[in-house]
Amino acid sequence: MQKELLEEIYSFKKNSGIEKINESMENHVNANNLKSYLSGLGYKTQSNMDDYGDLTSKFADIIKKVAKSFKENLPDIKFTFGSGNDNFHRKFGNSRHTKGNAIDVTFSGGGSDKNKTLDEISIILCSARNEMNGFTFIDEYRHPSAHSTGGHFHLSYSEVAKDESRHVDSFCKTNYDESSLGNIKFDDTEETPIQNTDKLSKILNIFGLGFIANLDLDNDGEKFTQEVTNLFGGDSVSKDNTGEISIAGFKLKDLISTAKDSLFEDIQKKKKIIK
Secondary structure, three states, rough: HHHHHHHHHHHHHHHOOOOOOOHHHHOOOHHHHHHHHHHHHHOOEEEOOOOOOOOHHHHHHHHHHHHHHHHHHHOOOOOEEEHHHHHHHHHOOHHHHHHHEEEEEEOOOOOHHHHHHHHHHHHHHHHHHHHOOOOOEEEEEOOOOOOOOOEEEEEEEEEOOOOHHHHHHHHHHHHHHHHHOOOOOOOOOOOOOOOOHHHHHHHHHHHOHHHHHHOOOOHHHHHHHHHHHHOOOOOOOOOOOOOHHEEEEHHHHHHHHHHHHHHHHHHHHHHHHHH
């Protein structure tokens, strides 16, 4: 989610009396920007990516480049980006997670030969390690760390450029140049800037929180988004999965959920006043 949209959401909240939409939407700019970018690639993200704190800007930019390379070179593999600066890793004070410089990634698909798929993913990560100083990874599917809770890739960054696993250097040296996935270049990612950053505020003002909160995503989502498109312009709506429909760069399912939460808070406040 772009910074302009985050600022617009905050501005609308401040001026409309909505006090708490979601703290991470306001403050975790880097994590939310990354989530938006990953969603645009068709990848899943989990809420615990930043349920303790934001990611660093440097690391978020690196992950965008890595994700873009995944999409270009391994399009049939579905990735999920999960634990980042999250509550689980708080107890590990020296973890790069707690510094906003690590994220755990899982995948599905890739054929019946899992080791081959793990090699392909790892070779792309070796290329990233070679191209972007300070980036490294651990294949915790095959080399789980002491506190691992299941198979995943641990991606991280450090200014001192130190590997966190002894297996990484040996794997990269052995496999990097022998694969067509080696020597990949990681160009800067390009994002389409959001136009008309006041669109979200206009949508909320015209339709109202109550209307949006009562939308049925599966039955009304596409029709509502098309109506917004007709009012404010933009691309036509064509989504197989209603959960992926977005308005002003903001997922409609999140907007509906936010509206419900805001109305619930207002009701609770009114009950306290009446009492």
